Amino acid sequence: MFASWHKYASLMHFHALSQRVSPWCFGLSAVLFAAGLIGGLGLAPTDYQQGESFRIIYVHVPSAWLSMFAYIVMATAGALSLIWKVKLGEVIARACAPLGASFTALALVTGALWGKPMWGTWWAWDARLTSELLLLFLYLGYIALQAAIDDRRAAARAGAVLALVGVVNIPIIHYSVEWWSTLHQPATITKLGAPSIATSMLIPLLLMAFASQVFFFAVLLVRTRCEILEFERHTQWVKALVGRSSMPTVIA
Numbered sequence: 001m002f003a004s005w006h007k008y009a010s011l012m013h014f015h016a017l018s019q020r021v022s023p024w025c026f027g028l029s030a031v032l033f034a035a036g037l038i039g040g041l042g043l044a045p046t047d048y049q050q051g052e053s054f055r056i057i058y059v060h061v062p063s064a065w066l067s068m069f070a071y072i073v074m075a076t077a078g079a080l081s082l083i084w085k086v087k088l089g090e091v092i093a094r095a096c097a098p099l100g101a102s103f104t105a106l107a108l109v110t111g112a113l114w115g116k117p118m119w120g121t122w123w124a125w126d127a128r129l130t131s132e133l134l135l136l137f138l139y140l141g142y143i144a145l146q147a148a149i150d151d152r153r154a155a156a157r158a159g160a161v162l163a164l165v166g167v168v169n170i171p172i173i174h175y176s177v178e179w180w181s182t183l184h185q186p187a188t189i190t191k192l193g194a195p196s197i198a199t200s201m202l203i204p205l206l207l208m209a210f211a212s213q214v215f216f217f218a219v220l221l222v223r224t225r226c227e228i229l230e231f232e233r234h235t236q237w238v239k240a241l242v243g244r245s246s247m248p249t250v251i252a
Contacts, residue, residue, distance in 0.1 A: 009086060009088050010088075011087055011088060011091070011228045011231065011232055012232070012235075012237050014088055014224070014228065015225055015228045015229070018221040018222070018224060018225050019225065021221060022218050022221040022222055022225075025214050025215070025217050025218035025221065026215070026218045028214050029211050029212075029214040029215035029218055032207055032208075032210055032211030032214060033208070033211040033215070035204075035207050035211075036058060036204050036205075036207035036208035036210075036211050037058070037204075037208070038204075039200075039203060039204030039207060040055060040058035040201075040204035040205065040207075040208060041055055041058070043200065043204070044198075044200050044201045044204055045198070045200060045201070047201075050118065053114060053117050053118070054201075056110050056113060056114045057114075057205060058204060058205060058208045059106070059110050059208070060106075060107060060110035060111055060114060061205060061208075061209065062205075062208050062209040062211075062212035062213075063103045063104075063106040063107040063110060063212070064103075064107040064111075064132070065209060065212075066100075066103040066212055066213065066216055067100060067103045067104035067107050067132065067135060068135070068170050068173060068174065069213070069216075070096055070099055070100030070103060070216065071100050071135060071138070071139070071163070071166070071167070071170060072167070072170065073092070073096050073100075073220075074092075074093045074096040074097055074100060074142070074163050075093075075160075075163040075164055075166070075167050076089075077089040077090075077092040077093035077096065078090075078093040078156070078159060078160030078161075078163040078164060079160060079164060081093065081156050081157070081160055082156075082157055082160040082161070082164070087231070089156075090152070090153070090156040090231070091224055091227040091228055091231055092220070092224055092227075093156065093159060093160065093163065094146055094156065094159070094227050095220055095223035095224045095226070095227045096220060096223075097139055097142045097143050097146070097159075098139075098143060098223070099216060099219060099220060099223065100139050101136060101139035101140060101143065103212075103216070104132065104135050104136040104139060105136060107132060108129070108132060108133065108136065111129065111132075127172075127176035127177070127179070127180040128173065128176045128177055131169055131172045131173045131176055132173055134169055135166075135169055135170075135173060138162070138163075138166040138169065141162060142159045142162055142163060145158050145159050145162060146159055152231065229241075229242075
């Protein structure tokens with residue numbers, strides 16, 4: 001069984017696997033998004049303190065979770081490429097960075113939209129907000145490194161080092177509301193004991209989080225395919241693949 005899965009470390013085999021899996025991921029994420037949005041925007045009751053503005057959590061919280069999760073994926077893939085010279089790790093890390101940056105930016109923007117009516121300000125140098133902003137800079141720094149270094153293998157090594165150093169910021173983001181006195185509210189879902197959020201609000205939030213996670217993997221697979229074709233553009237299998245896709249269709 002391990003041998004059958006081991007082959008997908010090959011860029012050619014992973015490209016084929018991605019083509020088969022990504023449409024199912026997009027379909028599943030669409031169903032989950034629909035269920036989550038109906039539950040969050042239509043069925044969940046109005047919060048007695050925040051009013052209707054609380055509904056931004058159905059975008060903000062999944063984005064914030066994915067901003068950290070995507071970085072862990074990027075750093076893990078970078079470690080695989082740096083330590084064990086796995087080419088697939090290079091392309092996954094490279095494909096992951098723009099996605100992580102997008103989710104981080106979305107988390108910051110939606111957080112600001114929520115913060116203005118709740119805190120009276122768009123931004124505060126709060127520990128959670130500041131560490132999340134640093135995460136965005138880490139993503140942008142990784143992307144800049146890839147663009148600045150022409151040699152893709154050297155760029156991958158430099159990016160992997162940056163990503164691994166930046167991992168220290170992930171627990172800071174997660175535990176910042178516990179380590180310091182911050183404006184940001186403490187954990188309501190992942191804390192020990194029962195979550196301090198009504199079930200009617202929690203279920204749509206979990207659906208949106210799962211939908212975002214599946215969507216992330218779907219887009220990551222598509223981006224990884226593009227990176228593989230760029231990385232392997234001089235190989236025979238890519239030339240054959242491109243040749244088949246560019247052949248004109250003959251209609252009888």
